[in-house]
Each structure stands twice: as C-alpha cells, then as structure tokens.
Amino acid sequence: RLAAAPLPPPPAAGTVTSRLRAVAQFLRRALPLCQAHTVEFYTRGLWEQLVALSPETVLEALSGAGLLRQQRPLEEAAGTFSNVFCENSQKLVNVQFFALAAKYHSLPSLEVCTPLDQMLGALSGKQHERCEIKTDEFMNDKKSHEVEMMSELIDSIANFCGIKQVIDLGSGKGYLSSFLSMQYNLKVYGIDSSNTNTYGANERNRKLKKHWRAYQSRARANVRGQVLEEPKDRAVQDEMKCRANINEKLLSTNNSLLSQDQMASSDSVPLEITGAFTDSAMLKTSKQTETHLVAQTQSDGNKISENAFSLLNILPADAVEAVSSSKHNMELCEEEKEQRKMASIKAKASKSNDSNIYLPLTSYITAETELRDIITDLEDCIMVGLHTCGDLAPNTLRIFTAKPEIKAVCSVGCCYHLLTEEFENQKDCSPGLWGFPMCRYLKEEGWCCGRNARMSACLALERVAVSQVLPTESLFYRAVLQVIIEECYGVIKSDRHVGKIFSKSSSFVDYVRKSLKKLELDESKLPDSCIMDYYEKYKHRMNELEAFNMLKVVLAPCIEVLLLLDRLCYLKEKDNIAWSGLLKLFDPVKSPRCYAVVALKK
Numbered sequence: 001r002l003a004a005a006p007l008p009p010p011p012a013a014g015t016v017t018s019r020l021r022a023v024a025q026f027l028r029r030a031l032p033l034c035q036a037h038t039v040e041f042y043t044r045g046l047w048e049q050l051v052a053l054s055p056e057t058v059l060e061a062l063s064g065a066g067l068l069r070q071q072r073p074l075e076e077a078a079g080t081f082s083n084v085f086c087e088n089s090q091k092l093v094n095v096q097f098f099a100l101a102a103k104y105h106s107l108p109s110l111e112v113c114t115p116l117d118q119m120l121g122a123l124s125g126k127q128h129e130r131c132e133i134k135t136d137e138f139m140n141d142k143k144s145h146e147v148e149m150m151s152e153l154i155d156s157i158a159n160f161c162g163i164k165q166v167i168d169l170g171s172g173k174g175y176l177s178s179f180l181s182m183q184y185n186l187k188v189y190g191i192d193s194s195n196t197n198t199y200g201a202n203e204r205n206r207k208l209k210k211h212w213r214a215y216q217s218r219a220r221a222n223v224r225g226q227v228l229e230e231p232k233d234r235a236v237q238d239e240m241k242c243r244a245n246i247n248e249k250l251l252s253t254n255n256s257l258l259s260q261d262q263m264a265s266s267d268s269v270p271l272e273i274t275g276a277f278t279d280s281a282m283l284k285t286s287k288q289t290e291t292h293l294v295a296q297t298q299s300d301g302n303k304i305s306e307n308a309f310s311l312l313n314i315l316p317a318d319a320v321e322a323v324s325s326s327k328h329n330m331e332l333c334e335e336e337k338e339q340r341k342m343a344s345i346k347a348k349a350s351k352s353n354d355s356n357i358y359l360p361l362t363s364y365i366t367a368e369t370e371l372r373d374i375i376t377d378l379e380d381c382i383m384v385g386l387h388t389c390g391d392l393a394p395n396t397l398r399i400f401t402a403k404p405e406i407k408a409v410c411s412v413g414c415c416y417h418l419l420t421e422e423f424e425n426q427k428d429c430s431p432g433l434w435g436f437p438m439c440r441y442l443k444e445e446g447w448c449c450g451r452n453a454r455m456s457a458c459l460a461l462e463r464v465a466v467s468q469v470l471p472t473e474s475l476f477y478r479a480v481l482q483v484i485i486e487e488c489y490g491v492i493k494s495d496r497h498v499g500k501i502f503s504k505s506s507s508f509v510d511y512v513r514k515s516l517k518k519l520e521l522d523e524s525k526l527p528d529s530c531i532m533d534y535y536e537k538y539k540h541r542m543n544e545l546e547a548f549n550m551l552k553v554v555l556a557p558c559i560e561v562l563l564l565l566d567r568l569c570y571l572k573e574k575d576n577i578a579w580s581g582l583l584k585l586f587d588p589v590k591s592p593r594c595y596a597v598v599a600l601k602k
Contacts, residue, residue, distance in 0.1 A: 007122045007600075010581040011112040013572035017441060019110045020565040024447065026105050027558055029085050031449065033092070034456035034552050034559065038545065041479045043486055047544045052091040055547035061095045062550045092551070099554050106557040107582065107595065112565070114581040116153070119598075123156035139175055145590045147179050150386055153585065153596070154410055155184040158382050161407045161600065165381035167191065169365055169396050170388040174201030174358065181358035188357065189375050193364040201360040366391075367398040367433045371405075382408040387593055390418030391435035397567055397597065398433065401574050408600045412585065414593040416563055417455040423448040439569035449559060456552045457559035460592035464553050472546045474502040477511050479545060480538050484512060484531070489521050496520065508535045564595055571599050578602040 036046050051058070084097045092098055107113055139147065154166065164187050168177045171190030178201075180186045192198055363374050372378050383406045385396050393413030400409040419435035423446045436454075437443050449457075464470060478498065485491050498515045505511035509531050516523035564582060571580040579600045586594035 007579050008114050008118045008581075010114065010579050011568075013569075016112055016565060016568050016572055017439075019112055020439070020441060020562070020569055023105045023110075023558060023561050023565065024442070024445070026101060027562060029090070030098070030102075030555055030558070031453055032090070033548075034453040034555055035450045037452050038475050038549060039478055039482050041475075041545050041548065042483050042538060042541070043479075047541075047548060050091055051548070051551070052086060052089065052093050053095060055543040058095050058547040058550060059543065062099060062547075062554060095551075098551070102554045102558050105561060107561055107564070107584070110561065112568070112582060113595070114583055114598075116149075116583050116585065119581075119583055120153065120156050123153075123160040142590050143175055146386060146586055147176050149585050150384070150410070150412065150596070151176060151179050151183060153583070153598075154180060154382060154384055155186065157408045157410060157598070157600070158184075158186060161380070161382065163380045163382060163407055165189070165379050167371070167375070167381055167383045167406070169383060169385045170392050171201065171360065172197050172386075174360055176384070176386045177201070177358045177360070188359070190358060190360045191363050191365060191374065192360065193362070195362045198360045198362040365395060365399075367395040367402075369399065371399070371403060378405050380405055380407050382406070382410065384409070385411045385413070387412055387414040389413075389415035391420055393597075394419075394435050394438055394567060394570075395433070397438070397570060397599075400599065401571070401576065406601075409598065411567075411597045412593060412595065413563075413567075413597075414458070416457045416560070417451055419454055419563075421448055421450075421454075424450060436563060437566050439566050440573060441569065442566055447562075449562070453559055454563075456556050457563065458592075459553045459556040460588070461553055461557055462588040463592060464550075466589060470546070470549050470553065471502075472542065472549065475549065476538070476542045476545055477502055477505075477508060480508075480534055481512055481515055483538070484526070484534055485516075485519070485521070488526060488530075491519075491521070494519055508532070560595075564597065567597050571597070576601050 033050055036044060036050075040046065047055070084094050084101055085091065086093045103109060158164065158166065164185075166177075166180055166186050166188045168180070168188055168190045171177050171192045172194075174190050174197075177188045177190035181188045190198075190201060192201070361374060363369070383396060383400050385393060388396060388411065393411055396411045397409060400406045421436050422432070422434035422443070423437075436449065437447050481498070485494075496519050498518060501511060501514050501518065505514060509528050512526070512531050513523045516526075568580060568582060571577050577599050579598075581598055583596045583598055584594055585596045588594045
C-alpha cells in the first residue's frame, strides 16, 4: 500500500450547517412552486395562483443554455433575493432573480463539495491517473460511466483503509458489484430486496465473466505486442540470466503449489455464504510466488515499457502470469513449460476460492438490520450504494455510523420521492427512523418537503439546459384529462393511475379514451367532439404548463441540496467520523443523481 497523502480538508460542520440554513430559508419561499403536482395545473389554476408573470417572459429567461448562464456575480445578487417573490401575494415576480437565487443555492456555488481528483490523489498517495478500461463493452453508456467512476473511488478508499470486503446495498442487477470483484479483486456482497434481481445478478455475473476473460485475453495480447517491439539486444543479453532465475524460483515453489492443489481439490464444493472467502493462506502463497517472480525479473533489467505497466495495473492479478510469460520472449524446454503451466493453474485455483468474489444476496435492509445475520464472515469493510432508492440511502448512513466493522461509506441516493418524511403527515409524527430529515437542525425546525417537491428534486437541470427538453405534450394531455375527470365524472382523487399511455396513443381523443378505461370510468358517455372541445379550450395555455415546469426544473437542484446537506450534517454530528463530505462523481448530463456522500471513520 502506498503512503497516503493527507485527505483534502472536509467542509467544516459549521459551514455545512450554515449552508443548509441558507438553502432552507430560500426554499421556504420557493417550495410552493414544487409542492403542487402538474396533473392539477389547470384544475387548481396553479399559474394564476403562484406566478405573476407571463409564460413568455419565463420561457425567454429560462430557455436553453440560459438556465446555466450567469448574468452577474452571485455575491452581488444575494442581496436581491428578497425581491424574487411578492411580499403580499407570495407570487413569483422576478424570474431572473429567481434563477440566480436557485443557482446561488446549488452545490457548485455553496462550495461544500470536495473535488474528486483531489480525493483520489490523496487516497492513492500519488498523482491520480484514470483507469483506461472500457466498461462500455459490458454495459450501456450511462451505467458504464457510473460504475467506472464509482468503483475507482471505492477501490481507492478500500486501499486507503486496508480493507478488502465491500457491502453493496441495493445492488440491483449487480453491475457495480461484479465490476468491483473482477476489476479490483475485492470481496463483494451485493444485497438487494428483490429475489428477482439477485437471481438476475447471478446469471449476469456468470455471463460477464466470460466476456471478462475475452477482454483480458485481448489486453494481454496488446501487452505481448508491445513487448515484442522491445529492443532485441536487451533480451539476448539477459536471456540466460533470466532463464536461470525463473527456473530456480519455479522449481522451489512447485512442490508447495502441488500440495495446495490437493487442498483446493478437497474443498471444491459450491460456495456458501459462510465459506466464500476462507482459503486466504493459498491466496497468500500464490500471490507471494507471482510477486517474487515479477520482482526478480524486473531486477534483471527486463522491464516493460510505461504503457505496458499502465495496462498491467488495470488488469486483475491473474493477468500477471500471462504478461510475465510473454515478456521474456524465449524458447522454453518442455519441462519448463510444464512447470510454468502448473504454477499458473495452482495460482488461479487458489484465487478462485478467495479473491475476485461477488455473492448476491436477498434481504430487505433497514436501519436496524443486523448485518451478521446476513453475512456471517463480516469483517472490516466499506459500505456502498449506487442509486439506492428512497430510505435505503439514509439508512446506509445510519448503519455505517452504528456498526464498528464498517470503516467507510460511499452512498449515491436517488428516488427522493420514495423517502419517508417525519413531518409530512402531522397525524403520524411518531418518533422513529425516517428518511428525512436526519440532522438535528431540520428536525428541530420540523422541516417537510412533501412528495411532489421530492419528486421535483429528481428533475435534471443539466439535461434540460443542453436541450433535452421536458415532455410538455404528455404533461399537457394529463393535465387536461384531469379537468375532464373532475368536470364530467366528479372524481377528484383516484387510487388508480393512468400510467404510460401517452406513447401508446395516436391522438388526444385516443389518449383520453384509453385513460378512462384504465381508470374504470365509462368513456362511452363522452363523444369525440366533447373531448376535442376540452383540447381546444386549453391548447393555447400549453405554454403556461411548459413555463411552470421550467421553474420546477430550475428549483430542483436546491431541493436536492437540502436532502444531501441534511445527510452530511447528520454525519458531522457523529463523534466517530474522521472525514465526511460530498463528491461530484458523475457527469450530470449522463447521470443526474451525481453526488456521493462519502465518510471514513476514525
């Protein structure tokens, strides 16, 4: 393990709390824009109720790249935020200041995030260089980006803490878990509440291993090609010396490896949860053999080029043997070939029982879950979660702070609308472990966002800013449908949902009829002409709906900031945490939920 540099200074607890207070103060005025559902846009007259501007004014100010354009210094604009809303009517009166205020209270402007490159460099103890492996050969572009970036951070934290076990909560299809085990040789338990996901993850991991071996073969071939281009005179000069050294080392270790083979064959039973990682002595022996061989040949001057070593670093440990075989570029006698083949087989056999392990498990995780009931060989580990839904993200942090075996956590949450809120339902404010709020300040304030606002927090500002526009027409169809349902059927609320009917509909009339059938309402009482009358009545007001949703998109990052700073403040309140902060892990256009809560214990 390399000597680690000091970790970047985390944001101070007082700084995080003051930023949280500022965001909460702004949202107290702005949150009503997101607390109403667009389904009720026309039935409740939301535009007239909340906005004192024309939709054209709003759309012009918030169109395209203007969402992210800074018109004036944020510090200067801070004093004007009181002019965003009318003091009497509480309506929005200045869209430019509104957009600027939202930007001022976003994470990049609040300066509470730790730069990812700084963190990775400090964890590894050297100038950070990105892994060049192409994960998009195994998964789609979005998932590839997420898995590559997050696994790199997780491995760096694991090395920094000197741990090899990873617990992946909400592991889903197992992409992250599989990659951590195969690419970084970590021992990974992937826990998901869905048995279907667990079964699928097992099958996916089995298939992935086949592709992984093919990928390794290509990578080794590339290394071999680079080796063959090395100056031949160096190889000729050192050939006899290298042969003597290698033969001596292989002969001295062969008997030991043969005895290990007997041990491995006697233990070749299907993996059980309690015995997945037990043959550590065999792994140690084989790793020592490989490490000594590589170090010996390097000391003899037969070194690979810098490019070859950078590729070697991204391959699993069992690639070392193949690279070592090819780089000498010499003819071996049959006895030497057999000895080398035997050493390779034994080393890989021992690894299969201890390293490069991923075990999917099915369990519903709560803050009170006893991990040892699920993982009997629990040891010092890091707990991770990639886009964990709802309460699982805050519960991940609670488990981390409570369990001494968990030395670090890296959590990226999502699906904020599935969070439970302590103060959302005033009839049920019983003490308990709620998803929000977590920190003392927001609990003392009795803070509540509401489901619609939390749903808005999932909107993607950066995607909209690069012209990946909102689905305005489908939202318009649904809002007008709600008018029809209330006026023609007298239904205000229903337990049934319309769902994704828009994409299956050929017209507005077709959409309404399919929706009414799904809601179990008699669609025969409405002629087509009546349905089209509603469409004509509201179509000129479609720009109101579009502008209203743009306001929600602009406000979305502020709501997410409130949720993330609440979690960070919770960690700052704990005495056993040595480092805690927020890191921007992903490109927000590729993956909008891009911030990770990271913490390490003392």
